[in-house]
Amino acid sequence: MSDTAIPEDAPERDSAPPLHLRKYVGRLVPLVILWLGLLAWLGWLLLARANWGRETDDADMREWLDETRVFRKSLPELVREYDALLREAEVNPSLETEKRLKIKHDETVEHLRALAEPTRVYSSKLPLFPEVYAVIVDVPGRSPPPNRDTHPNWRSPTTRPGGADDQFRALEYSPYGIKDHSAIIRCEYRVHTFNTFQRERRDTRINQLIGLGVLFPASLLVVYLVYRVLRRERLQEVRQWRAAVAAEHSERELLETRMKQQEAVRSSEELGRKLLEQELEAAQLASRASEAERSALEMKSQLYASIGIMAGSYAHNIKNLLVRPNDLLTRCMEADGMNDNQQGMLLEVKSTLGTVTERLQQILRTVRRDPSKAEVTRIDLAELIAETPRTWSVIAWDKWKVRLTAEGTGEPLVVQGDLSHLQQAIENLIFNARDATFEMRNYLREEARRTAGLDAVARKQRLIEAASWKGEIELRTRREGDFAVLEVRDNGIGMTEEVRRNCLTTHFTTKRDNALYEGYNAGMGLGLSFVAVVLEHHNATLEIESSPLRGARFRFRMPLADAKEEAQ
Amino acid sequence: MRRFRRPDYLLTVVVCACVVVAMLFAASQIALRRRQALPEPVSVPGGDWEIAWINTPTASDTWDEFVTGLKRAEMQVPGLVVDTSEAFPEHTTSVPRVAISRPPQQGKLHFRWYKTGTGVSTADWLAALAQRDPAPIAVIGGWSSDRAIELASILNRQVEWHGDRPLLFITAATVDHVQSNAGSFGIPGEEPQLTDLYPGRMFRFCFTNKQMAEAVTDYLAQDPSLCPGYGSWPGFPCFWGGAAGGWPATIGLAALNGPGPAIFTLQWQDDPFSEDLADYFTEAIDRRFTRCTDRNSFVRPPSAPAFVQRNRIPFSIGGFARTNSGEAEAVREIVRQLRPPGERSVLIIPSVTAPMRRVLLALSERIPGAGRRLVAVTGDGMSVNAVYRDVEFTWPLRSIPIPLVMFSHQNPFGWDDASSPPPPLGYVLDPLSKRGTQSILLYNEMALMLIETMLPESGEVGAKGADELAVRFQTRMPAVFDASGNRLGGSGEHVLVVRPTSRQAAVASPQRADATITAFRRSAKSGWQKVKTVEVRAEGTAEGRPHP
Secondary structure (H helix, E strand, O other): OOOOOOOOOOOHHHHOOOOOHHHHHHHHHHHHHHHHHHHHHHHHHHHHHHOHHHHHHHHHHHHHHHHOEEEOEEHHHHHHHHHHHHHHHHHOOOHHHHHHHHHHHHHHHHHHHHHHHHHHHOOOOOOOOOEEEEEEEEOOOOOOOOOOOOOOEEEOOOOOOOOOOOOEEEEEEOOOOOOOOOOEEEEEEEOOOOOHHHHHHHHHHHHHHHHHHHHHHHHHHHHHHHHHHHHHHHHHHHHHHHHHHHHHHHHHHHHHHHHHHHHHHHHHHHHHHHHHHHHHHHHHHHHHHHHHHHHHHHHHHHHHHHHHHHHHHHHHHHHHHHHHHHHHHHHHHHOOOOOHHHHHHHHHHHHHHHHHHHHHHHHHHHHOOOOOOOOEEEEEHHHHHHHHHHHHHHHHHHHHOEEEEEEOOOOOOEEEEEHHHHHHHHHHHHHHHHHHHHHHHHHHHHHHHHOOOOOHHHHHHHHHHHHOOOEEEEEEEEEEOOEEEEEEEEOOOOOOHHHHHHOOOOOOOOOOOOHHHOOOOOOOOOHHHHHHHHHHHOOOEEEEEEOOOOOEEEEEEEEEHHHHHHHO | OHHHHOHHHHHHHHHHHHHHHHHHHHHHHHHHHHHHOOOOOOOOOOOOEEEEEEEOOOOHHHHHHHHHHHHOHHHHOOOOEEEOOOOOOOOOOOOOEEEEEOOOOOOEEEEEEEEOOOOOOHHHHHHHHHHOOOOOOEEEEOOOHHHHHHHHHHHHHOOOOOOOOOEEEEOOOOOOEOOOEOOEOOOOOOOOEHHHHOOOOEEEOOOOHHHHHHHHHHHHHHOOOOOOEEOOOOHHHHHHHHHHOOHHHHHHHHHHOOOOOEEEEEEEOOOHHHHHHHHHHHHHHHHHHHOOOOOOOOOOOOOOOOEEEEEEEOOOOOOOOOOOHHHHHHHHHHHHHOOOOOEEEEEEOOOOHHHHHHHHHHHHHHOOOHHHHEEEEOOOOOOHHHHOOOHHHHOOHHHOOOOEEEEEOOOOOOOOOOOOOOOOOOOOOOHHHOOOOHHHHHHHHHHHHHHHHHOOOOOOOOOOOHHHHHHHHHOOOOOOEOOOOOEOOOOOOEEEEEEEOOHHHHHHOOOOOOEEEEEEEEEOOOEEEEEEEEEEOOOOOOOOOEOO
């Protein structure tokens, strides 16, 4: 925790967001103005209310003066007529005008008297009616008529009591309205003798003023309390908000954890599902592989069957064709006149034919059954290897220019297997070695040709040396524990690593695309695959060691028959 | 836009709106006050008519009687609806109104009381009404002769109206002729008539001064107890004098050929009604009692001209009981010129209650046996209510023994009885109320004429405007108005005779009423017919019960 962090026990308001008082005040200004306006209006109403009684009294007096008609005409009408006569007397003085003016003066005086006297006489019977002290008509700037001391007026014989100034009031107005004051009507009166309404109004006014006096500070207090309450509520809301936020945060974390768990479970399930799918896919692949293998085997079987049929057909034809030569050889040998040398050559031919026939017979036996269905017998591998050069060494030397040798430890290496299959596999290896030596020889020849800087002699010498190069095929057997080991080594062209990895694949061949083998062997890619199948059927392992230009070594291990039986 | 949704902005808008509303309200109040300086007539719904009732704000009693007269029209016209719900509004400054409708007739007849006062004159109201559309079909006003002259003159000057020029209905002004100059009053027959001020558009539902004077004089001539001159027929003193020994009879015989009756007139110069009526009274009495050349007549065969004393009083204003200077001077003159006891003189006192009260009180105080030496005659200036309903306050009967003959345009005692149709609730004319009915019946009569013309029975077409209304009034049968719009006389006039009980009789019989008031109705065929007599008691209960 850093030094600036808020302690846990710090007051809540310290941790609350700062209150932007200026902003709130600024936003409350309209409300305050409205409130002040309403307060001022209320004050004005109360003030007007305070003078209401006086205004009402004045209005009542005004109505009394204006609307009372002692005889048809009201006082303002009389005053206006009186004023008009005064003006006329000024403009056109005459006895007639003067007379009319005096009459109007007296008429007005009578009107005032008739108006006011009853209020004085019956004052005790009219307690709510003001006590009228004077009703005076004044025409400023104009003198009264002759023989009249004043303008029309009426003054009460009752003396206005001293000290009654508070009750004394004077109403003064113009009969012409508010704009023309050429004539004035003035009424002096005292308010009601005992006006309970006035007293009630006064009490009410006092109460209202007290109420206003209470209302104003109370409003301020309420504002302050509202502020406090709002502040407290705000802090509480902030607290609740924070708690809610924390709870929400915890809940969110919990939810996230649960979501992660669920995600993990879902991922696990997905993984399992994918694993299952992969397993299923693997199974399907395995199934397809096995199917492919089975198809391959079936194809191989069909191929072998086809080859076998074809080979059988050829072998049969060849065997049939060899019947006549053998018969002819027999007749030749039985004929007389042949020297020994000829006899020996014929014997050799006959022996060779016999071997060919026997081989054809073996081929026929072989191709007439499935290569995967071996005909297992006990076979002495050392003996089989030892006999192989006897069959192929002469041909190898004469035709292939290859020295074929076999070497063993002298001890029998009996294995369980199909003789023809093993014999065919060994021959396939020998044929491959033969092809490698051919290729090596060609390589040497091409190298001799392409070598620059050689003169003709040297080049010829090199070509001769290349042509005289002898291939070597060495068959070697030995025992390694419970296994019989057979090695077929040659000094041919060797294989690249890629070729080495794929050389056992069916139909893989380097001969088909190689022009060097044209005329010798088309290369169908079946030889080594056949060897691999045979060895697989004999529970043998095959090791291939080779590198380009360094020949190749095929080594396979087969369990010895004794050890196998013992193990069983 | 979100910015304007913030509370402070909304609050500012509210405050500004309040300020604007307050300013508009203040401005409207100022404008309203300025506008209120001018009268503002009430609008008239389309298809309706208005009759403007123009009077002073203190005429509440008159309005009450007017509304009562209108409302009671429901009694005579089936299906009539007189809406008085706004006749007495709460505020005195409001315009009281009555609406009359008669389903299924379309349109209503509105009566509005436009109050004249110190700030608003009759001319102001008429000017405002002239600007309003539609114009009123009629104006009811002129509650005194001088006001009627003023009103008629204003109406005659006001030519432009939205529609027909309104008619003028007069119900109280009785003056016949109009003074041409202030202080100079016309001679009957030479000055223009009131109806000439608004020719062809004025209709007077009341009788004129001339008709009143002739009616009162006619009655006076037929009532021996009130005849001017010697009491009753002059031959009676001769008869009783002869029976007594002969010499006393010479007194009566001398009277037969003595001077004509003394006629004292009081004319208040500020009241054209008073001047006009006094002239007519003087002429009628003089013609009836002194210029009669028929010596065979048993009524009055004098040949000497009447003594006429005119007393002109400058103004009518005065106190309750104290005469003003002009009245006091007139009283002094009358006392000085009064004939000796035994001869009754005629006091023509054409005014309203207060001047009459002051003068009669003064004469009663100064003239011994004034009740036998004078008979006061007047027109309609004093209501029967003054001497009947309000006798305790307005008419000191015991102090005024002078008999009084008054005129009434309608029966003042026409209260409801068992034979009357049921009146509307609150509009009963109850004798116990002691309320005179002459004005109510007069307004009721006018209302019936208006309803008959404007809202006739279903199937008839009412008048559509003032012009058509004037024509129908003129051609109405039986005729009510003459060609100039004055009401036809000779029938329907009422005379009230107030006979105070003499002091001696009152002392002799304390149970006796202070006075009796007898109403007579004039009939074209049978002359004066007594309608009803009521007793008046100034103290205690003053029940109006029929005179035995």
